[in-house]
Amino acid sequence: MDWLVIFAMVMLSHAVSGPAEDRWPAVLDGLDAIRSQAFEEGRSDDLALVYPEGSLLLQRDKALLASYASRGVDIERMQMRLIGSHVTSVSPRRVTMDVTDQLVEARIRLSDATVRDLPRDRPTRRIVELTLTGRGWRISAVRQQ
Known part of the structure; x- marks a missing residue:
């Protein structure tokens, strides 16, 4: 775990205690930053900081990262941008958001360099x-509209 993951975790803790209107987009941005770094560094274990343990989303991202590695493909850069969001439901352990996001940058290095x-x-x-887990907020479901 390097400085970006630590920074994102600190930002997540501040976001949860920040103003209500800024809280949930900041949490999602932090989780997206951790996910991007995990892909860029090929560290599938860091995806457990993004998704709940044992979740289908975690399994899918780990499988995707493994498929890139098995083909000799390294992700050099991956950046998601949260364009807009609206919180549709909040409870003490669950938040649902309607978001618009975009993969704005993705760069790969093939096995031949x-x-x-x-x-x-x-x-x-x-x-x-x-969803709030014993280890903090995690992305527990994503459905495309």
Whole structure:
């Protein structure tokens, strides 16, 4: 775990205690930053900081990262941008948000050292559910709209 993960964890703790209107987008941004770094560094264990233990989302991201590694593909850069969000439901242990986000940068290095920028994503609307676990807030569900 390096400085970005530590920074994101600190920001997550501040976000949860910050103003209500800023809280949940900041939590999601922090989780996205941890996920991006895990992909960039090929550290699938760090994805446990993003998703609940044993979740399908965690299993899928770990499998995706393993598939890149098995083909000799390294992710050099991956950045998600949260364009907009609206909290639709809040309880002490669960938050549901209607978000629009976009993969704004993705760069890979192939096994022959060729570097490629991947096509940029279009803004995508999703319903994202955050759940408070014993280890903090995690992304527990994502449904594309």
